[in-house]
Amino acid sequence: MKLRNIVLSLALICPAVASAHQAGDFFIRGGAALVRPTGNSDNVLGLGSFNVSNNTQLGLTFTYMATDHIGVELLAATPFRHKVGLRSTGTIATVHQLPPTLMAQYYFLDNSSKLQPYVGAGLNYTTFFDNKFTHTGREAGLSNLRVKDSWGYAAQAGMDYQLTDNWMLNASVWYMDIKTKVRFNTGSDTHSIDTKVNPVVFFLGAGYRF
Structure with a gap:
């Protein structure tokens, strides 16, 4: 009886430890996603490579834990808008893109740990839309801007910190292999420029487990 009373007393006194990811869990993370392009392009009309600006949008990830250590994750976001210059x-020009990405992940620690570092690898599809030359571009004689969609690999590293059984904080970094062709016209001439966007994506947010 004494031992039983001690166990019950400890259970009442000590706060419950938040359990981490387990097989069958489904959770959503949301937060700020900063896309920082790191690539370059072929020479554009003798004026050098395209310069593509950074952009921050709402990022969302949806994760299913197939086992205690293996997860499958889909990245989504609100559309990113980049300024393109020379x-x-x-x-x-301004270019909009969406980069849905499917990842297989490995979580290193067991589910008794609040801290959950992980890595992932997968496939990225990037679609470009609403691409327009600015007044400056049109004044320079540029028209009919087209940007080809891209398929490529992706990799990530991240970390969750479990606050409660349901809530967590997350920080992660992604790399995406995005190669495209940028086509446009100058008068009756058509130009096709091989372009590497290859962004690093920094994500910081919170997650909820269902």
């Missing part, structure tokens, strides 16, 4: 012209 060395001597300033911004000549």
Whole structure:
């Protein structure tokens, strides 16, 4: 009886430890996603490579834990808007893109740990839309902007910190292999520029487990 009373007393006194990810869990993370392009392009009309600006949007990830250590995750976001320029012209165009990405993940620690580091690898599809030359671009004689959609690999590293049984904090970094062709016209001439966007994506947010 004494031992039983001690166990019951400890259970009442000590706060419950938040359990981490387990097989069968489904959770959503949401937060700020900063896309920072790191690539370049072929020479554009003798004026150098395209310069593509950073952009921050709402990022969302949806994760299912197939086992205690293996997860499957889908990345989604609100559309990213990038300014595109050249060395001597300033911004000549704006480009919108969405990069849905499917990842297989490995979580290193067992589910008794509040801290859950992980890595992932998978496939990215990036679609470009609502691509327009600015007034500066049109004044330079550029028209009919088209940007080809892209398929490529993706990799990530991240960390969750479990606050409660349901809530967690998350920080992660992604790399996406995004290669595209940018096509446009100058008068009757058509130009096709091989372009590597290859962004690093920084994500910081919170998650909820169902």
